[in-house]
Amino acid sequence: MFYQPGITDHGLPHDPFKACVVPRPIGWISTMNKKGQANLAPYSQFNNLSFDPPLVMFSSNQTSQENRKDTVVNAEQTGKFVWNLATWDLREAVNISAEQVPYGVDEFERAGLAKEPGTLTGIPMVRDSPIKFECEYLSTLRIPGNAPMGSVDVVIGRVVGIHIKDEVLVNGLIEVSLTKPIARCGYFQYTVVEKTFDMIIPGMSEDVLYGLEGNSRKNREADARRKDLDV
Template structure:
């Protein structure tokens, strides 16, 4: 059994295992636009949704080797907007290309050869070829302290105000992960790919009304809440 205390005792392994312990992780392929109009695109392996009614997402951006905050964080805070683009198997090389650290005046869309798509509600470009996109309003940034130069991190939280879904990734009106084929981060330099063969279904037992949270069904949640908060008539 390997046991160690991070930052205190050595793990004795050839590479740090921490990130490899939490896998797979969805990729936050985040697009932003600076106050000067420079477009930025970068993937973050510490990303997820937080809740569904209303929907919020977060991405976590560490400092760079010079203790500078990432452009994605700076832009999201300065403009109050950002977008998330699903990272797919077909787009994997572009995702990797936009992970390279560039100066703030570099447009990663152009460097990766990606066509832009104009968002409807925010002034931020999206990846046209990505089949699912979120338009987000910056809600808050939680800054966690860490060891220099890269340990400090900005946890950026945004409210999702618009969602784009390409009909090509739907089956019977539902998003089909086997068609999307999202990629996810594992440990080290490894990734995972969701395919039709890797998907299985399990329904949690118990009160079926509780499943609306797992499904993320806003309408059903509202309906159940309305019934639950009805006032009993007086007699």
């Protein structure tokens, strides 16, 4: 089949677009407003953008009332947000935190989640999530779309602090069979990541491989070596 979104009909009972790009990691984003009220919501239009410095983004559609979402408003106002890993164990709380409630309502409380303050930002984090990124807000890319929900705010942040619970580290690696991240598929489907497999690009130089790994230490060492050679 072939269709042109917005021009020709796909003819299916449900729109297939979001079901094509799967699984999407979940940006479970916590923020605080100017009054110090906590906010938490999941964003599956989420990913990392770079590793040195580490950058992340999430993309927030407007509400059905054409309002920008609380997470975006708070991140812009305070200049801070936290990404919490959404896990199998916390899946029900992830779902509850997605309810659209009035501005200022604390989704941590509604979902029965314990908080802990971010070390650098003071932003409330999901205590029981095994991995958290404290982020400094960098910029919003606002892309107009079709009303009411089509316009999006793509929010980009720099990761300034990373929390990893010791118990999910095995031989120095984050073990997904212990973290069990959940991710969005199409429709109302989710998946859970419990196993992985390794592949190394054949014939690749060490430089390319550390880029794939996202090794910022080796990136900076390579830069220093290149500058030494220039002198």
